[in-house]
Amino acid sequence: MITDPTTLHILHIFYLVALAAEAMTAALAAGRRSMDWVGVILLACVTGLGGGSVRDLLLDHHPLSWVGSPSLLLVTSGAAILTIMIARHMHRLQRLFLFLDAVGLVVFSVIGSNIAIGLDQPILVVIAAGMISGCVGGVLRDILCNDVPLLLRAELYATVSIITSAIFAGGGRLGFDHNLVLLLAVATGLCLRMLALRYNWSMPKFIYKHDLD
Amino acid sequence: MITDPTTLHILHIFYLVALAAEAMTAALAAGRRSMDWVGVILLACVTGLGGGSVRDLLLDHHPLSWVGSPSLLLVTSGAAILTIMIARHMHRLQRLFLFLDAVGLVVFSVIGSNIAIGLDQPILVVIAAGMISGCVGGVLRDILCNDVPLLLRAELYATVSIITSAIFAGGGRLGFDHNLVLLLAVATGLCLRMLALRYNWSMPKFIYKHDLD
Amino acid sequence: MITDPTTLHILHIFYLVALAAEAMTAALAAGRRSMDWVGVILLACVTGLGGGSVRDLLLDHHPLSWVGSPSLLLVTSGAAILTIMIARHMHRLQRLFLFLDAVGLVVFSVIGSNIAIGLDQPILVVIAAGMISGCVGGVLRDILCNDVPLLLRAELYATVSIITSAIFAGGGRLGFDHNLVLLLAVATGLCLRMLALRYNWSMPKFIYKHDLD
Numbered sequence: 087m088i089t090d091p092t093t094l095h096i097l098h099i100f101y102l103v104a105l106a107a108e109a110m111t112a113a114l115a116a117g118r119r120s121m122d123w124v125g126v127i128l129l130a131c132v133t134g135l136g137g138g139s140v141r142d143l144l145l146d147h148h149p150l151s152w153v154g155s156p157s158l159l160l161v162t163s164g165a166a167i168l169t170i171m172i173a174r175h176m177h178r179l180q181r182l183f184l185f186l187d188a189v190g191l192v193v194f195s196v197i198g199s200n201i202a203i204g205l206d207q208p209i210l211v212v213i214a215a216g217m218i219s220g221c222v223g224g225v226l227r228d229i230l231c232n233d234v235p236l237l238l239r240a241e242l243y244a245t246v247s248i249i250t251s252a253i254f255a256g257g258g259r260l261g262f263d264h265n266l267v268l269l270l271a272v273a274t275g276l277c278l279r280m281l282a283l284r285y286n287w288s289m290p291k292f293i294y295k296h297d298l299d
Numbered sequence: 300m301i302t303d304p305t306t307l308h309i310l311h312i313f314y315l316v317a318l319a320a321e322a323m324t325a326a327l328a329a330g331r332r333s334m335d336w337v338g339v340i341l342l343a344c345v346t347g348l349g350g351g352s353v354r355d356l357l358l359d360h361h362p363l364s365w366v367g368s369p370s371l372l373l374v375t376s377g378a379a380i381l382t383i384m385i386a387r388h389m390h391r392l393q394r395l396f397l398f399l400d401a402v403g404l405v406v407f408s409v410i411g412s413n414i415a416i417g418l419d420q421p422i423l424v425v426i427a428a429g430m431i432s433g434c435v436g437g438v439l440r441d442i443l444c445n446d447v448p449l450l451l452r453a454e455l456y457a458t459v460s461i462i463t464s465a466i467f468a469g470g471g472r473l474g475f476d477h478n479l480v481l482l483l484a485v486a487t488g489l490c491l492r493m494l495a496l497r498y499n500w501s502m503p504k505f506i507y508k509h510d511l512d
Numbered sequence: 513m514i515t516d517p518t519t520l521h522i523l524h525i526f527y528l529v530a531l532a533a534e535a536m537t538a539a540l541a542a543g544r545r546s547m548d549w550v551g552v553i554l555l556a557c558v559t560g561l562g563g564g565s566v567r568d569l570l571l572d573h574h575p576l577s578w579v580g581s582p583s584l585l586l587v588t589s590g591a592a593i594l595t596i597m598i599a600r601h602m603h604r605l606q607r608l609f610l611f612l613d614a615v616g617l618v619v620f621s622v623i624g625s626n627i628a629i630g631l632d633q634p635i636l637v638v639i640a641a642g643m644i645s646g647c648v649g650g651v652l653r654d655i656l657c658n659d660v661p662l663l664l665r666a667e668l669y670a671t672v673s674i675i676t677s678a679i680f681a682g683g684g685r686l687g688f689d690h691n692l693v694l695l696l697a698v699a700t701g702l703c704l705r706m707l708a709l710r711y712n713w714s715m716p717k718f719i720y721k722h723d724l725d
Binding site: 144146245292295 | 539540542543544545546547548549550551552554565569574575576578579582583585586596599602655656657658
């Protein structure tokens with residue numbers, strides 16, 4: 087578990103950047119469905135803060151992040167409003183956003199794992215906590231937009247989150263230096279995600295045509 | 300926080316009426332999708348009690364309303380069965396239902412805020428608790444019916460809930476008489492919702508056409 | 513409440529079989545939507561363990577089953593991987609699967625009720641806990657696959673779960689021998705479900721054509 091104040095501080099800054107980035111991609115998804123401004127803000131809050139909330143509910147870890155620090159709601163709401171204002175320039179920032187989204191995935195995963203480690207959870211639960219933190223926000227966004235969650239269909243999204251969490255949890259368990267493990271987990275996750283985007287990597291699909299019911 | 304027994308009693312009666320009304324509109328939504336009777340009852344229970352349950356889960360406020368008072372399940376189930384029986388006359392009651400639905404939105408919001416105030420939550424969380432109580436039941440209904448939640452698309456639904464909660468929370472924080480604040484919050488919310496329905500008011504939409512991913 | 517160690521042991525074995533069966537039907541549903549392997553595994557975990565998790569969240573019963581016994585995640589993940597490997601032979605096992613799915617429904621319902629009884633919940637909450645354990649996993653599966661939940665549309669699925677839970681809860685409340693009540697509840701639920709499948713029994717549907725909003 088990371089307890090070094092400097093590392094936690096840096097991680098928190100990355101968390102805020104990632105939170106804003108997730109909120110902004112959610113706002114764009116809302117805009118594609120012509121939601122109203124309040125809907126845009128709500129979808130941004132749910133997407134940014136939903137993964138951590140589900141993790142904390144499942145682990146009985148209270149208060150939830152935004153209940154303890156309500157200013158996080160201002161970060162996600164502010165990012166949503168900013169998105170509405172600069173939407174016409176957003177398509178030029180596509181690459182930046184894909185990068186920030188990857189940062190979000192990886193940072194959320196590491197933070198979620200770290201919380202589960204702090205609760206003395208077994209390693210499978212630590213990895214699950216990382217993946218839930220990293221991925222569930224996007225799943226909630228897709229459910230609210232009435233899509234089959236992207237997570238279940240394509241890209242290495244969940245895989246990246248699981249690998250990042252596994253490196254972080256496993257490295258810590260094996261007694262390596264926490265900052266080193268953190269750096270390794272984040273770097274691996276980030277590279278894997280960017281390479282997957284660049285070369286269209288994906289997991290093999292399971293295709294089943296029979297109707298069982 | 301409202302602690303006056305008479306006010307709480309009146310609020311509870313309004314709560315039961317609102318609960319039944321929400322259950323009945325959910326039952327009609329189920330009927331539009333030709334669900335079976337058990338499905339109608341379940342959708343009514345989830346819609347009526349889901350918002351408060353999600354609020355209580357997020358705030359770690361146990362037992363949930365229907366776990367502590369299981370008779371609430373009979374109110375929602377009974378309302379659903381009544382709806383099936385009098386369905387052929389329901390379209391004549393459309394105006395009444397829109398009014399009761401507005402009452403539900405406003406009363407649920409005030410009750411949710413009041414619970415969060417009782418838990419000493421900061422004002423942003425109080426407002427969020429009010430909005431979650433008021434709106435999440437309908438969101439769950441729409442998800443289970445496989446629609447994009449109405450909340451995110453149209454009308455002043457969430458806005459009314461936020462404004463009602465904000466007046467209630469803010470007025471209490473500023474030290475005004477609780478009954479007065481309650482009355483003001485409910486009256487403002489109800490007027491705003493009915494006017495929005497009457498004149499088709501809506502928030503501006505955010506329309507974004509580029510594909511980011 | 514069942515406390516007899518032998519009975520609990522037998523019930524636990526049936527639970528593991530049912531868990532694997534639910535995970536496998538979820539994996540087939542994932543295959544019908546061409547999800548990738550990680551998506552298949554995640555959907556299997558959510559479907560198998562989601563009902564119990566929601567029940568435990570609502571009743572504030574921690575740790576959740578898979579948090580306390582993370583090996584359950586290996587059961588559902590393993591069942592999903594097995595399904596991918598033997599998928600081409602699965603359609604021949606259709607009858608077996610429908611039977612195992614019925615076992616799952618009934619066993620999950622009884623276990624859920626038993627947990628609520630152990631928490632001294634009133635009988636309506638006990639029945640609700642049984643139904644949530646039995647049915648919510650499938651609802652989550654359908655939401656993630658972007659379908660209207662099967663539960664709300666057809667078959668005696670929820671009804672079987674409610675009747676099983678009611679017999680189990682009611683019989684225990686009336687002071688009958690717990691093993692006898694368990695056997696009666698499971699046998700009734702299983703027969704009802706298999707007969708409903710065989711003769712296409714279903715609850716009457718509620719069909720409503722007017723547009724309220």
